[in-house]
Amino acid sequence: MNDPRRLYIKSFGCQMNVYDSHRMADTLAPLGYVETASAADADLVVLNTCHIREKAVEKVYSELGRVRRIKEAAADAGRRVMVAVAGCVAQAEGEEIIRRAPVVDLVVGPQSYHRLPDLLARAARDGKAVDTEFPADDKFDHLAAPSGAAIRARGVSAFVTVQEGCDKFCTFCVVPYTRGAEVSRPVRKILAEVEHLVAAGVREVTLIGQNVNAYHGEDVDGRPWSLARLLRRVAQLDGVDRLRYTTSHPGDMDDGLIATHRELPALMPQLHLPVQSGSDRMLAAMNRRHSRADYLDIVERLREARPDLALTSDFIVGFPGESDGDFAATLRLVDEVGFAGAFSFKYSPRPGTPGAEMAGQVDEAVKSERLQRLQEAIDRNQAAFNRRCLHRSFDVLFERGGRYPGQLVGRSPYLQPVQVEAPASLIGTIAAVKITDVAANSLFGVLAAAPAQTPAPMPAPALLRAGA
Numbered sequence: 346m347n348d349p350r351r352l353y354i355k356s357f358g359c360q361m362n363v364y365d366s367h368r369m370a371d372t373l374a375p376l377g378y379v380e381t382a383s384a385a386d387a388d389l390v391v392l393n394t395c396h397i398r399e400k401a402v403e404k405v406y407s408e409l410g411r412v413r414r415i416k417e418a419a420a421d422a423g424r425r426v427m428v429a430v431a432g433c434v435a436q437a438e439g440e441e442i443i444r445r446a447p448v449v450d451l452v453v454g455p456q457s458y459h460r461l462p463d464l465l466a467r468a469a470r471d472g473k474a475v476d477t478e479f480p481a482d483d484k485f486d487h488l489a490a491p492s493g494a495a496i497r498a499r500g501v502s503a504f505v506t507v508q509e510g511c512d513k514f515c516t517f518c519v520v521p522y523t524r525g526a527e528v529s530r531p532v533r534k535i536l537a538e539v540e541h542l543v544a545a546g547v548r549e550v551t552l553i554g555q556n557v558n559a560y561h562g563e564d565v566d567g568r569p570w571s572l573a574r575l576l577r578r579v580a581q582l583d584g585v586d587r588l589r590y591t592t593s594h595p596g597d598m599d600d601g602l603i604a605t606h607r608e609l610p611a612l613m614p615q616l617h618l619p620v621q622s623g624s625d626r627m628l629a630a631m632n633r634r635h636s637r638a639d640y641l642d643i644v645e646r647l648r649e650a651r652p653d654l655a656l657t658s659d660f661i662v663g664f665p666g667e668s669d670g671d672f673a674a675t676l677r678l679v680d681e682v683g684f685a686g687a688f689s690f691k692y693s694p695r696p697g698t699p700g701a702e703m704a705g706q707v708d709e710a711v712k713s714e715r716l717q718r719l720q721e722a723i724d725r726n727q728a729a730f731n732r733r734c735l736h737r738s739f740d741v742l743f744e745r746g747g748r749y750p751g752q753l754v755g756r757s758p759y760l761q762p763v764q765v766e767a768p769a770s771l772i773g774t775i776a777a778v779k780i781t782d783v784a785a786n787s788l789f790g791v792l793a794a795a796p797a798q799t800p801a802p803m804p805a806p807a808l809l810r811a812g813a
């Protein structure tokens with residue numbers, strides 16, 4: 346039998362890329378590829394790139410510089426290493442990547458991963474291969490399912506892509522250009538994938554999509570399902586103990602979806618709901634299609650449905666035209682909502698997006714100063730949320746060993762990491778934990794003697810109406 350070929354995949358960016366990397370590995374497994382944790386050992390190196398953040402393209406080229414040295418060292422030892430660039434930078438840059446970095450053998454966009462085996466053969470034969478098309482066929486039909494061993498190696502919490510692409514065209518965002526139009530996977534394929542995962546031991550499923558709550562996949566009768574209906578159905582599947590979904594757009598948070606937070610015990614009390622700015626003027630310039638008041642109204646209704654809901658968000662500071670007053674409105678929103686955490690970034694223009702061409706680009710020093718103040722406000726709110734968890738008991742899903750022997754790390758219902766002294770046999774199980782200490786980014790606790798309880802509602806921060 347031939348030695349296995351070693352595959353090293355490095356994922357940048359969002360959960361969608363982590364999921365895609367898994368599916369690429371699954372699709373390459375029948376060719377004899379097994380994953381390795383080191384690029385230096387690999388026969389195939391895949392960089393699964395992200396285009397959302399600043400200098401994403403330059404980061405890829407600098408990573409490719411490191412890969413080039415690995416490839417040259419392997420060639421000196423008589424071994425051929427293939428190098429692939431996948432993901433949103435691949436989609437945006439296409440052949441330019443090979444021109445600038447000849448170390449790259451193939452470039453594959455996110456909608457063509459199922460063609461990887463063919464592309465590899467083409468690159469081996471012709472020297473190079475590029476595929477950044479949006480094929481008409483459903484790539485999910487052609488991507489291989491993970492083996493039970495691969496699922497178990499990835500842990501008890503799994504992502505399932507239910508939707509890809511986006512039609513919202515926020516003026517700062519490249520996703521509609523790199524991932525294409527919004528497409529939802531059919532209901533039965535999602536259910537089959539979830540059943541396959543839980544049969545192999547997965548306990549927590551996160552349904553993911555760039556705009557996941559725009560989901561409208563078809564049932565076998567051709568009728569579209571909403572995300573709410575899909576969540577209700579997935580929650581009924583045996584073995585799905587925990588359910589989450591991300592990332593949502595406020596404009597698609599309808600009543601049915603909000604009601605699932607009240608109705609489904611498996612749906613964890615945590616939601617990532619990007620707002621980007623607290624200023625109506627900026628929200629309009631960003632083409633977000635919702636106002637500050639709309640967002641606060643959604644938050645209020647979500648908290649009525651699930652009072653202890655942990656809300657997290659995304660923010661951009663320094664979008665073109667952002668004034669001190671606009672930024673102050675963002676700071677106020679952070680305190681009004683009381684976010685349990687948030688990602689925040691300085692605006693950086695993405696070529697080809699409307700924001701890049703807008704007048705009123707904000708000075709870098711101003712952006713940096715605003716970002717620092719915003720992050721302080723977010724940290725303050727996150728610390729307050731974590732403090733409210735102190736002395737409470739709730740279920741923790743143990744995912745892996747901790748930094749020290751005898752320590753395990755799991756996730757709270759609110760998605761915080763929780764560190765507990767517990768036997769390794771608890772990995773993959775859910776147990777009640779009493780929180781004894783909190784830090785900025787994680788909680789510490791002890792196994793609770795009592796059986797797991799439904800968490801008592803935490804007092805939600807006061808929700809002040811804008812201008813009130």
Ligand code: SF4
Pocket residue numbers: 511512513514515518519520521555556594
């Ligand atoms: S909704 Fe999200 S993915 Fe879609 S364009 Fe806006 S920021 Fe990008």
